[in-house]
Amino acid sequence: MPTRGFFGRPPSKEVAARLPPGQYKTEDFPVLSMGPTPHVSLDAWKFAISDGPKPVASWSWAEFEMLPRTVWRGDIHCVTKWSKFDTTWEGVTIDDLFAAAGIMPPTPYLLAESYDGYDTNVPVADLVGGRAMIATRFAGEPLPAEHGGPARLLVPHLYFWKSAKWVKGLRFTARDEAGFWELRGYHIYGDPWREQRYTNDP
């Protein structure tokens, strides 16, 4: 039912076509987090892949910087309703990361884990095939701490809470284990185009 007296400011057709349902376009870059911004020094930074409790591979910052780099440009969508268009990220694709580790994914699921204790689950199929990266640069600059630097996961085809900030590793899990927000009312998968915001959304 229409809301009496509300007309809104519908975006242009061009913008509307790029907006998933319920989203609006923003020009700034909103910041959201569960707690204080951790400041991880590059000397102490380490990124690790593990299979359950078992370490599989790890990189120091200097080693990580030697991995092949890829640039991705496109739109990102946050479950809090904002979308930001034409963002440019640079980092190491998950394909290149797995290749550098010399592994085939041992399970179809993993948790991205962060320095602040945050985690989020993503199916491996959503990370490979060029669909995701560990990003270390935004708009050509080192990724600022507020936006997840030194490094964050970037999975732009899912709501942005899946793109874990301050990421320190990927841990393969035998089944699809809910992460931090997934345990707190948010959708287990989080596809913006199907508007999978909250638990039990179809």
Place this chain on the structure above:
Amino acid sequence: MIDSAAPAPSRWQPAVIERLLPRTPRVISVFLRASLGAREAGQHVDVRLIAPDGYEAQRSYSIASAPGDESLELAIERLEHGEVSPYFHEVARPGDAIELRGPIGGHFIWRREDGGPLLLVGGGSGIVPLVAMLRHRAAVAPDTKALLVYSARTWGEVVYRDELLAEQARDTQFDLVLTTTREARHRPGDFERRLDRTLLRDILGAWRQTPRHVYVCGSNAFVEAVTTHLVEEIPAPVIRTERYGGTD
């Protein structure tokens, strides 16, 4: 962290505006009749407005009412170039219906069993979820020590000012420190500058409590500045944040 699995938010449902109450020149309280499920203090709801041509706009707003309150109170700041907030300030009238879903959020919440002492730090309209926590505390756990440090631009923009002052006068376990950033202080013991490192340290020192839970809510710049200082005094894992806005 004492969080546990949160129930799923409701589907979209109609909610009727019962009452509108301007709190400050820029913030209005909207009291709604809605049948959401059980709420926690600190949660928010999604609001959906629908234009005659079917166009929809959604936004999230924090809940100010305590979980036990019958009516659902949202406190909505009028944003300069906002699409949804001006509707509540200029158009909405009692009896109008909007759509809601929620309650949402299982992290920036305080429950009775979480206990205290409780340190709440709010900037501007970031006070709203903190008010829900304080109201809930007053209703179910008045012995829990709590300190609210609240930064606003001016005395006139201190949302819930009269309620907070009255609560402080009546409740020996609740302390309130106000700071105004664009106007002189109105009370001795309050402050008239930004919440910098020294000021936060002095306020915490005077409180003489070790907070078990810390909730910081406000603009990103406010939350970033406050938490950067707080982590020097308080372990990061007990500090929960909720932010609005971001970087350019």
